[in-house]
Amino acid sequence: MEKLMKNFFQFLSTNKFLTRLARKYGLHLGAQRFVAGETLDEAVRVIKKLNEDGLAVTVDYLGEFVENEREANEMADHCVETVERIGAEKLNAQLSVKLTSMGLDISDDVVFRNMTRILDKAKEHDVFVTIDMEDHTRCEKTLTIYKKLREKYDNVGTVLQAYLYRTEHDLENLNAYSPVLRLVKGAYKEPEEVAFPLKKDVDENFKKIIRMNMENGNYTAVATHDDQIIEYTKNLVKELNIPKDRFEFQMLYGIRNEKQLELAREGYTMRVYVPYGTDWYGYFMRRLAERPANVWFVLKGIFKR
Ligand code: FDA
Numbered sequence: 298m299e300k301l302m303k304n305f306f307q308f309l310s311t312n313k314f315l316t317r318l319a320r321k322y323g324l325h326l327g328a329q330r331f332v333a334g335e336t337l338d339e340a341v342r343v344i345k346k347l348n349e350d351g352l353a354v355t356v357d358y359l360g361e362f363v364e365n366e367r368e369a370n371e372m373a374d375h376c377v378e379t380v381e382r383i384g385a386e387k388l389n390a391q392l393s394v395k396l397t398s399m400g401l402d403i404s405d406d407v408v409f410r411n412m413t414r415i416l417d418k419a420k421e422h423d424v425f426v427t428i429d430m431e432d433h434t435r436c437e438k439t440l441t442i443y444k445k446l447r448e449k450y451d452n453v454g455t456v457l458q459a460y461l462y463r464t465e466h467d468l469e470n471l472n473a474y475s476p477v478l479r480l481v482k483g484a485y486k487e488p489e490e491v492a493f494p495l496k497k498d499v500d501e502n503f504k505k506i507i508r509m510n511m512e513n514g515n516y517t518a519v520a521t522h523d524d525q526i527i528e529y530t531k532n533l534v535k536e537l538n539i540p541k542d543r544f545e546f547q548m549l550y551g552i553r554n555e556k557q558l559e560l561a562r563e564g565y566t567m568r569v570y571v572p573y574g575t576d577w578y579g580y581f582m583r584r585l586a587e588r589p590a591n592v593w594f595v596l597k598g599i600f601k602r
Contacts, residue, residue, distance in 0.1 A: 328577050328578075328581040330551045331549065331550060331551040331552070331572070331577075331581055331584050332359070332550075332551075332572050332573060332574075332577040332581065333356075333550060333571045333572065333573040334573050335573065335574060335575050335577075336573070337375075337378060337379060337382060337573065339573060340356060340379075340571060340573035341382060341386060341388070343550070343571055343573075344356060344388050344390050344571060345386075345388065347550075347569050347571070348388060348389045348390075350558060350561070351558070351561040351562070351567075352557055352558070352561055352567050352568070352569050353389045353390070353391075353545070353566055353567065353568040353569070354388065354389060354390040354391070354568060354569050354570075354571050355390065355391040355392065355393045355427060355547070355568055355569075355570050355571070356379055356383070356390050356391070356392055356393065356571045356572075356573065357392075357393040357394070357395075357429070357570060357571065357572040357573070357574075358372065358375040358376055358379055358394075358398075358572075358573065358574045359572050359573065359574035359575070359576040359577050360372045360375075360395070360398040360574060360576040363397060363398050363399075363400060363402070363403070365403065366400060366403055366404075366407050369398065369399055369400030369403060369407050369408075369411055370400075370407075370411065372398045372399060372411070373399060373411035373412075373414055373415055375574070376392060376394060376411075376415045377414060377415055377418045379392060380392055380415065380418045380419045380422055380424050381418065381422065383422060383424050384421070384422030384423070384424065390424070390571075391424060391425040391426065391427065391568070392415070392419060392424055392425070392426045392427070393426075393427045393428075393429050393570060394412070394415065394426060394427070394428055394429065395428075395429045395431060396408055396412075396428060396429075396431070396435070396438075396439050396442060397431055397435065399411040399412055399415075401435060401438060401439070401442075405442070408442060409442070409445075409446075412428075412442070412446055413446075416446065416449075416450045416452060416453055419452055420450065420452055423452075424452065425452050425453075425454065425477070426452060426453050426454070427453075427454045427455065427456065427477075427479055427518075428442075428443050428446075428453065428454070428455040428456065429455075429456055430455065430456035430457065430458055430481070430483075431485065432485040432486075432487065433461060433485070433487050433491045433492065436458075436461065436463070436467075439455065440455070440467060440471070443455040443476075444471075444474055447474045447476065448474075454476060454477035454478060454479065454516075454518075455476065455478065455479070456478070456479045456480070456481055456520075457471075457478055457479075457480055457481075457506060458481055458482065458483030458484075458492075459480065459481065459482050459483060459493075459499050459500075459502045459503035459506055460482055460483035460487060460492040460493050460499045460502070461483065461487070461491060461492050462491060462492065462493070463491070464502065464506055465502070465505065465506060465509070468506055468509055468510060468513075469509070472513050472515070475514075475515060476515055477515065477516040477518070478510055478515060478516070478517060478518065479518040479520050479547060480503065480506055480507055480510065480517060480518065480519055480520065481520045481521065482499050482500075482503055482521065482523075483499070484583050484586075485583075486586075500523070500525065500526065503521070503526055504526065504529050507519055507526075507529070507530060507533065508533060508537075511533065511534070511537055511539055511543075511544065512537065516543055516544065517543070517544045517545075518544070518545050518546075518547050518568065519544065519545070519546055519547070520546075520547035520548070520570070521546075521547075521548070522548055522549070522552050522553045522556070524556075527546065527556075527560070530544070530546070541564060541565060541566065542566075544566075545565065545566035545567070545568055546560050546565055546566070546567050546568070547567075547568045547569070547570060548567070548568075548569060548570070549569070549570045549584070550569050550570060550571045550572065552584075557569060
């Protein structure tokens with residue numbers, strides 16, 4: 298049943314008609330639990346509160362299905378504005394970006410132009426930018442673009458997903474770039490040909506790549522809500538003598554808030570991924586797919602209105 302619901306929400310997350318509908322009718326269905334708001338002002342209020350609680354942030358202007366160059370440029374405008382605001386308000390925040398929203402499916406030129414614009418502005422304000430990883434069909438292209446950008450910028454990192462068979466190889470291959478990597482389990486519906494179908498194999502591979510990246514001496518962001526992985530990381534950093542400024546934990550806004558505060562109190566850098574914007578629908582559906590129990594929150598949200 299859980300598997301069925303997971304597939305259902307993953308399917309819904311890619312539906313363009315529902316995405317447009319959601320954009321039109323605003324933040325509903327309980328999405329407020331996972332999305333900081335539709336405007337930058339709303340997001341800034343949330344970021345300030347998290348910072349006051351000792352939590353660092355990475356902020357994401359939501360948007361995935363960009364259909365033309367104009368839309369991609371507008372997305373980049375929002376990112377530039379977000380970076381300027383982080384700088385102006387001295388927020389403890391970084392930026393996260395999806396390359397499809399920068400025009401990955403349109404042309405490499407468009408993505409480069411937009412990413413260069415964002416990274417130049419980010420550099421000016423000392424803001425770090427992470428390129429999120431999307432579905433496996435875009436992995437190779439995303440890594441190629443990351444490497445090209447990394448040659449010019451030191452304020453850019455990317456993400457590798459433990460569920461992909463290729464990840465171990467990618468991690469080794471990226472080592473030459475001294476990458477700052479966020480490691481995750483992976484959020485998209487992927488076929489068995491490219492990804493481990495069993496959770497236990499994903500978890501094992503997750504541990505393996507965390508260890509590899511740390512042994513390579515690269516900065517590691519362990520992005521998970523899973524206690525077992527968090528404990529593994531805590532033990533590993535002791536074993537390898539990795540200082541607290543060479544790794545961090547990351548979690549999504551609205552998920553395991555108490556655990557986030559606990560890790561921050563223990564002295565770890567705890568970064569919260571804070572999405573905002575009108576294009577919240579696909580992001581929200583993926584969170585429901587990860588944990589169908591969250592549907593309960595959605596139903597409560599609907600009945601409350
Ligand atoms: P897992 O899903 O196994 O969950 C372990 C436990 O955490 C659960 O038993 C539950 O207690 C809790 N939990 C997990 N999800 C929950 C939820 N939605 N609500 C409530 N509790 C929940 N993916 C990707 O493909 N590309 C990317 O770029 C990113 N970026 C990213 C950034 C950050 C900061 C995070 C935290 C995650 C991502 N992800 C991602 C998503 C990631 O791939 C993965 O889908 C989720 O983090 C869920 O996996 P966990 O590691 O949390 O474990």
